[in-house]
Amino acid sequence: MNQTEAWEEVIKAAEQRLSISEDEALRHGKSHALPKLAQALRKVRPRVERMRSRLDFSRAKKAGKQTRPSWATP
Numbered sequence: 001m002n003q004t005e006a007w008e009e010v011i012k013a014a015e016q017r018l019s020i021s022e023d024e025a026l027r028h029g030k031s032h033a034l035p036k037l038a039q040a041l042r043k044v045r046p047r048v049e050r051m052r053s054r055l056d057f058s059r060a061k062k063a064g065k066q067t068r069p070s071w072a073t074p
Contacts, residue, residue, distance in 0.1 A: 004051045011048055
């Protein structure tokens with residue numbers, strides 16, 4: 001697991017926690033639970049999506065290249 005995948009897991013866990021807390025808040029008659037978490041998710045999610053797109057691009061770019069120098073090719 002690299003840093004991008006770790007951030008994706010953190011985002012997923014935070015979204016699950018936010019949905020659970022919002023359900024609990026609705027049951028208890030509150031308007032919104034954990035507003036700072038929702039704000040942080042809105043701020044961080046686009047960054048993680050950009051990290052994922054860069055990772056996918058770099059992996060696709062490296063996919064066709066050989067891993068040894070040309071003089072060592074049999």
